[in-house]
Amino acid sequence: MASIELKRLCKSYGAADVIKGIDLSIAHGEFCVFVGPSGCGKSTLLRMISGLESISSGDIEIGGEVVNTIPAADRGLAMVFQSYALYPHMTVRQNLSFGLENIQTPRAEIDSKINEVATMLQIDQLLDRRPKDLSGGQRQRVAIGRAVVREPRVFLFDEPLSNLDAELRVDMRGEISALHKRLENTMIYVTHDQVEAMTMADKIAVLRLGELEQFGRPLDLFNHPRNLFVAGFIGSPKMNFMTGAVHPADRSLLTLDTGEEVSLPVDGFTHREGQKVTLGVRPNDLLPSEMGSIHTDVRSVEQLGSDSYLYGQLADGTRLTVHNPGQTRVVAGERVALSFAPDAVHLFDTETGLTLRETP
Amino acid sequence: MANLWSMLTATRNKGRWDWTDWVSYSYLFLGVFLMFFPVIWLVLSSFKTEADLQRYPPTFLPYQQETVMVEGFDEPLPLFRMTAGDYEGQTLAQLRRVGLQAQMIDPANPAERLRVSIDDREPVQGVALALENYTGLFERFNFLRFFWNSTFITVTATLIMLLVNAMAAFALSKYEFRGRTTVLLLVIGTLMIPQTVVLVPLFLIVSELGMLNSLWGVIIPGAATPTGVFLLRQYMITIPDEILDAARMDKASEWKIFWRIILPLSAPAIAVLAILAIMWRWNDFLWPLIVLTQSENFTLQLALNSFQGELQTDWSSLLAMTVLTLLPIAAVFMFLQKYIATGIASTGGK
Numbered sequence: 001m002a003s004i005e006l007k008r009l010c011k012s013y014g015a016a017d018v019i020k021g022i023d024l025s026i027a028h029g030e031f032c033v034f035v036g037p038s039g040c041g042k043s044t045l046l047r048m049i050s051g052l053e054s055i056s057s058g059d060i061e062i063g064g065e066v067v068n069t070i071p072a073a074d075r076g077l078a079m080v081f082q083s084y085a086l087y088p089h090m091t092v093r094q095n096l097s098f099g100l101e102n103i104q105t106p107r108a109e110i111d112s113k114i115n116e117v118a119t120m121l122q123i124d125q126l127l128d129r130r131p132k133d134l135s136g137g138q139r140q141r142v143a144i145g146r147a148v149v150r151e152p153r154v155f156l157f158d159e160p161l162s163n164l165d166a167e168l169r170v171d172m173r174g175e176i177s178a179l180h181k182r183l184e185n186t187m188i189y190v191t192h193d194q195v196e197a198m199t200m201a202d203k204i205a206v207l208r209l210g211e212l213e214q215f216g217r218p219l220d221l222f223n224h225p226r227n228l229f230v231a232g233f234i235g236s237p238k239m240n241f242m243t244g245a246v247h248p249a250d251r252s253l254l255t256l257d258t259g260e261e262v263s264l265p266v267d268g269f270t271h272r273e274g275q276k277v278t279l280g281v282r283p284n285d286l287l288p289s290e291m292g293s294i295h296t297d298v299r300s301v302e303q304l305g306s307d308s309y310l311y312g313q314l315a316d317g318t319r320l321t322v323h324n325p326g327q328t329r330v331v332a333g334e335r336v337a338l339s340f341a342p343d344a345v346h347l348f349d350t351e352t353g354l355t356l357r358e359t360p
Numbered sequence: 361m362a363n364l365w366s367m368l369t370a371t372r373n374k375g376r377w378d379w380t381d382w383v384s385y386s387y388l389f390l391g392v393f394l395m396f397f398p399v400i401w402l403v404l405s406s407f408k409t410e411a412d413l414q415r416y417p418p419t420f421l422p423y424q425q426e427t428v429m430v431e432g433f434d435e436p437l438p439l440f441r442m443t444a445g446d447y448e449g450q451t452l453a454q455l456r457r458v459g460l461q462a463q464m465i466d467p468a469n470p471a472e473r474l475r476v477s478i479d480d481r482e483p484v485q486g487v488a489l490a491l492e493n494y495t496g497l498f499e500r501f502n503f504l505r506f507f508w509n510s511t512f513i514t515v516t517a518t519l520i521m522l523l524v525n526a527m528a529a530f531a532l533s534k535y536e537f538r539g540r541t542t543v544l545l546l547v548i549g550t551l552m553i554p555q556t557v558v559l560v561p562l563f564l565i566v567s568e569l570g571m572l573n574s575l576w577g578v579i580i581p582g583a584a585t586p587t588g589v590f591l592l593r594q595y596m597i598t599i600p601d602e603i604l605d606a607a608r609m610d611k612a613s614e615w616k617i618f619w620r621i622i623l624p625l626s627a628p629a630i631a632v633l634a635i636l637a638i639m640w641r642w643n644d645f646l647w648p649l650i651v652l653t654q655s656e657n658f659t660l661q662l663a664l665n666s667f668q669g670e671l672q673t674d675w676s677s678l679l680a681m682t683v684l685t686l687l688p689i690a691a692v693f694m695f696l697q698k699y700i701a702t703g704i705a706s707t708g709g710k
Binding site (some may be wrong): 050052071072073074077078079081082083085086087088089098099102103146150 | 600602603605606607608609610611612613616620621624625627
């Protein structure tokens with residue numbers, strides 16, 4: 001069993017706190033994605049789990065055993081690096097066998113394992129080439145193969161797809177997911193791309209400035225973001241935010257900073273009369289309609305054929321994105337009224353940034 | 361070959377000679393002349409006899425007086441062409457010379473002895489290589505001993521130096537530890553101290569360790585060089601840390617990382633350092649001169665020096681041995697020169 005438990009994990013470089021007390025538990029066999037903007041500490045966190053980075057305080061448990069002082073090599077993990085980090089002077093075969101040779105695996109066993117992994121990852125034609133003769137995608141496969149061949153308890157991926165082009169990234173995304181289904185290992189995957197996180201993860205951990213913002217299933221994060229940051233980070237294009245204040249006498253009315261009034265759902269939210277709140281609506285929940293209560297100047301329109309995006313601006317300068325399935329007749333410069341369904345609303349306290357949704 | 365030819369005959373405009381071509385080719389030829397003429401002069405002179413070397417004006421090619429074997433004489437006799445007197449136009453062999461007169465014979469008629477004035481004749485000369493300069497090195501001097509001493513010192517010192525410097529450079533480039541910068545600054549700082557300043561203390565240490573008159577006394581003090589450490593460190597910095605991390609995840613020990621990852625990846629820089637080290641050690645003179653005093657421990661450079669006496673200098677042996685001393689270093693350079701350009705270009709860091 002290779003569950004992973006992080007307890008009040010901290011890391012500081014001198015006076016700078018990089019990881020500020022993270023508690024997290026990843027069950028055996030889960031595909032967990034650490035996501036966050038650059039500089040949020042996600043790679044540092046991964047390196048701390050791997051043992052390549054020391055920890056300042058707190059505990060890391062792998063399979064129920066505290067591994068704080070166990071060196072990286074003995075934690076039973078394998079890591080795929082952002083730059084692939086293949087050994088440039090070795091052939092693909094030597095790259096794959098290096099780790100096995102270090103643990104004195106018999107030659108015959110090494111060969112059979114390499115062949116098995118190479119076939120699985122379709123790199124069996126490349127075994128005698130050197131990394132510089134491979135394309136980016138092939139290098140990525142070799143890097144994954146080097147991790148797989150050692151049969152680790154846990155796989156760690158550090159932004160493995162960020163150096164690939166968009167098309168290849170989608171392919172490799174599918175392959176890594178398939179690999180996870182096949183091997184059923186625990187995997188931790190670091191990325192700054194929330195699409196990767198949404199498509200691959202069993203669980204997503206959203207990090208910001210060394211703190212865990214939210215941890216949960218992808219759709220839970222999408223549907224019930226705990227705060228403004230998670231709401232803005234998960235989902236593409238970004239959620240629209242409009243600030244305003246709840247009517248002093250009526251909880252079901254919100255006065256936006258533009259002066260327009262919109263109705264709010266009362267049930268399931270804990271907002272009080274007169275409270276300053278931020279209204280969040282996803283771009284695909286905003287619908288152009290005659291009856292709409294929000295008026296926006298359309299600044300530009302993107303027509304993608306099957307989808308169209310309107311980019312608008314409210315009277316107070318707030319930018320809005322509207323996603324329209326299909327094609328639209330709206331052109332830039334028009335003024336459009338927008339409406340949204342009451343159950344599509346997210347509501348946050350403007351001061352604390354926390355959600356005002358009632359926890360069930 | 362065709363490429364080489366087109367490179368050597370390249371002109372600014374294809375097939376036409378511009379004035380810039382004349383200037384650049386003359387400049388290049390001047391450079392080649394300045395570089396190579398002394399070497400060619402040295403090589404040719406090494407084939408001259410001692411007498412030929414003393415001749416004034418000097419000749420470019422090595423000349424020797426021709427000799428002939430005459431019946432009834434054990435030694436070959438030198439030949440002269442008569443320019444005046446009774447035998448003008450004839451070629452005679454000299455038996456002996458007495459003052460201004462010489463006793464000569466006609467090789468065709470050895471029975472008759474002729475007396476001629478030495479002003480009436482000039483030696484018959486032909487281009488010939490005085491190979492005895494070289495064979496003499498092996499017969500009269502213990503050339504192979506000197507050669508072995510030089511080779512042993514060069515090879516051992518280079519290997520030890522590469523190992524020690526590479527290990528130091530690895531630590532200084534890839535490990536975070538307190539005082540790393542201080543250590544590096546100290547290493548670079550020693551670059552500023554000339555060897556002559558530390559000569560006496562170094563001599564005392566070597567003497568205390570009992571390494572005087574031993575080849576190890578030459579090898580050990582030169583084992584770590586600040587230049588080498590700095591050169592390798594600058595190169596190793598460019599090796600990505602992720603590769604080292606990957607090796608650590610692959611359960612490689614630090615020693616194995618050094619041996620299997622760092623060393624192969626630093627090969628260009630190591631090759632540059634190897635060339636430099638070989639040249640330094642092979643051409644080193646001052647330190648061996650101080651440490652080695654017995655002639656059986658002499659390196660080639662010391663042996664060369666010993667030819668140069670206070671009163672007379674054995675120029676023919678000196679030149680021949682100089683040529684032989686140059687050869688190995690030239691060969692090393694020819695084989696490793698391609699690394700110099702790539703290595704030095706990439707040691708400056710990214």
